[in-house]
Amino acid sequence: MLSIPATPSSLLLSLHSGNDTLSRPGFLSNRHSFSRVSKNFEPNTPNSRFCRITCRLAKAKETISTTNPDSLIKEPHKYFDQVIVTVRSGDGGHGSILNMPNQRNNNNGSKGKQEKRSRHKSSYKRDFHGSLILPVGGHGGDVVIYADEGKDSLLELHNKSRFNAKRGGNVDAMGVLTSQLHNGLAAPTLRIPVPVGTVVKRKRGMLLADLAQPGDEILVARGGQGGISLIEAPEHRKKRLMTLTTNVMRDDSDKVLILGQSGEEVSLELILRVVADVGLVGLPNAGKSTLLAAITLAKPDIADYPFTTLMPNLGRLNGDPTLGAGMYSSEATLADLPGLIEGAHLGKGLGRNFLRHLRRTRVLVHVVDAAAEDPVNDYRTVKEELRMYNPEYLERPYVVVLNKIDLPKGRDRLLSLTEEILRIGCDEVPSEPKMTSKDAVHSFSTEDGNADKLPSQITNEDKKDKELEDYPRPLAVVGVSVLKGIRVNEMLKEIRAALRKCRDSHEALEPSTKTVRAM
Numbered sequence: 001m002l003s004i005p006a007t008p009s010s011l012l013l014s015l016h017s018g019n020d021t022l023s024r025p026g027f028l029s030n031r032h033s034f035s036r037v038s039k040n041f042e043p044n045t046p047n048s049r050f051c052r053i054t055c056r057l058a059k060a061k062e063t064i065s066t067t068n069p070d071s072l073i074k075e076p077h078k079y080f081d082q083v084i085v086t087v088r089s090g091d092g093g094h095g096s097i098l099n100m101p102n103q104r105n106n107n108n109g110s111k112g113k114q115e116k117r118s119r120h121k122s123s124y125k126r127d128f129h130g131s132l133i134l135p136v137g138g139h140g141g142d143v144v145i146y147a148d149e150g151k152d153s154l155l156e157l158h159n160k161s162r163f164n165a166k167r168g169g170n171v172d173a174m175g176v177l178t179s180q181l182h183n184g185l186a187a188p189t190l191r192i193p194v195p196v197g198t199v200v201k202r203k204r205g206m207l208l209a210d211l212a213q214p215g216d217e218i219l220v221a222r223g224g225q226g227g228i229s230l231i232e233a234p235e236h237r238k239k240r241l242m243t244l245t246t247n248v249m250r251d252d253s254d255k256v257l258i259l260g261q262s263g264e265e266v267s268l269e270l271i272l273r274v275v276a277d278v279g280l281v282g283l284p285n286a287g288k289s290t291l292l293a294a295i296t297l298a299k300p301d302i303a304d305y306p307f308t309t310l311m312p313n314l315g316r317l318n319g320d321p322t323l324g325a326g327m328y329s330s331e332a333t334l335a336d337l338p339g340l341i342e343g344a345h346l347g348k349g350l351g352r353n354f355l356r357h358l359r360r361t362r363v364l365v366h367v368v369d370a371a372a373e374d375p376v377n378d379y380r381t382v383k384e385e386l387r388m389y390n391p392e393y394l395e396r397p398y399v400v401v402l403n404k405i406d407l408p409k410g411r412d413r414l415l416s417l418t419e420e421i422l423r424i425g426c427d428e429v430p431s432e433p434k435m436t437s438k439d440a441v442h443s444f445s446t447e448d449g450n451a452d453k454l455p456s457q458i459t460n461e462d463k464k465d466k467e468l469e470d471y472p473r474p475l476a477v478v479g480v481s482v483l484k485g486i487r488v489n490e491m492l493k494e495i496r497a498a499l500r501k502c503r504d505s506h507e508a509l510e511p512s513t514k515t516v517r518a519m
């Protein structure tokens with residue numbers, strides 16, 4: 001029987017006496033935070049079988065949303081790649097205090113009945129040493145974050161930034177040990193999907209994982225262990241029981257063992273780094289999204305105004321058909337990044353956030369509008385922004401695509417533009433080893449900028465002093481019209497050649513790396 005007078009902040013609970021009921025672990029749900037528990041036996045009640053518990057109801061926690069939902073809709077590009085979430089693993093379920101069955105009513109039990117019961121005892125579960133196995137509370141739910149190919153941004157985690165795993169089940173016992181007793185149910189693992197390429201860090205702390213491959217996962221909060229069960233026995237029987245099991249309750253402090261351990265709560269920072277083999281860069285309106293749509297099945301937004309692309313779009317490039325059966329090995333992922341403008345590395349335009357998404361690419365494709373006012377200057381502007389953000393980007397193999405040659409202005413200047421662009425840069429191969437695909441996948445930063453320097457990038461500041469002419473020339477310059485499908489195959493050939501070059505140099509690098517490791 002449970003009577004609940006309705007007062008907003010506190011409840012007066014009258015519980016049916018059962019001392020058992022009160023002492024039974026797990027009876028008091030941990031959803032209520034008890035401020036004071038007192039057993040005042042009512043003097044006027046006929047049998048003093050009522051007790052009073054004063055408690056305060058904890059308000060259900062509202063979902064913590066750090067971001068205004070309006071800004072999420074209006075400015076998704078500011079939030080899609082970074083979020084702070086709080087996760088809590090489940091508490092362990094409680095064990096139980098049990099009595100041996102023949103402890104009860106042992107006054108009126110005959111010798112024959114006791115014998116029967118002791119025979120019955122042999123059906124209890126026992127371990128290898130013959131000791132009784134007593135049920136334990138269920139394990140609290142773990143929290144796991146995993147890379148899911150179906151996710152492309154962290155936006156939805158801004159709406160729900162708190163995750164609680166379930167608690168383990170209590171041992172469902174009525175206080176008497178029987179052979180039918182089961183362990184409390186283990187709570188399921190709470191699995192949170194994030195896009196491939198998400199870096200998981202403790203909030204303002206250490207890096208936990210880089211979920212760079214589909215299916216990569218990390219356990220971020222371990223569920224609490226379930227409590228154990230103990231047998232309560234009168235003093236004179238304890239010694240005998242100890243021969244049966246070590247789980248005999250010795251004093252009141254043993255009750256702590258019965259309670260399940262609480263789960264852990266952690267705040268995490270999730271940072272998305274787009275994972276792609278090829279990064280498309282260029283000024284707004286150069287035709288990057290049109291290019292992606294022309295050679296992959298991606299359907300990015302395309303319009304003739306700048307900054308149509310607000311978030312990186314990914315597309316899958318089919319393998320090279322000339323390779324026959326091996327064509328699948330030459331498949332690649334392309335990332336169309338929002339347009340860069342002068343000052344992008346300082347946060348102008350859509351900001352520097354997008355520059356960091358080039359970090360994991362191996363090949364860059366500069367898309368230049370050949371029909372623009374000054375295409376060479378546009379090309380230099382983009383290269384300058386890359387250099388100011390991370391000079392290492394200029395050392396990656398790249399192809400320049402002079403787009404819109406269907407327009408007379410573009411077509412007429414194609415030759416002169418190609419020559420001018422090929423003049424910017426040098427033939428020299430940089431002395432430092434180039435970033436390999438593996439490095440590219442595993443490079444990440446604690447914050448923007450150059451905080452994630454690889455050993456080979458330590459001299460980045462020095463590199464910023466170099467001119468554009470001191471960095472390698474493009475592998476190829478191709479004139480195309482991605483809209484009209486003019487020379488698109490030639491462009492594909494050059495992009496695939498650049499990818500192949502990366503793979504070859506990566507493979508060539510591998511044996512020497514092994515030698516260094518062996519030494």
Ligand SMILES: Nc1nc2c(ncn2[C@@H]2O[C@H](COP(=O)(O)OP(=O)(O)OP(=O)(O)O)[C@@H](O)[C@H]2O)c(=O)[nH]1
Nearest residue numbers: 284285286287288289290304307308309339482483
């Ligand atoms: N004539 C012509 N127009 C093109 C060509 N390629 C793209 N365009 C047009 O150029 C405009 C911009 O194209 P997008 O693909 O959105 O350009 P973007 O570089 O992705 O632009 P942002 O999203 O601002 O970065 C659109 O109107 C396209 O139709 C081309 O080869 N020829």
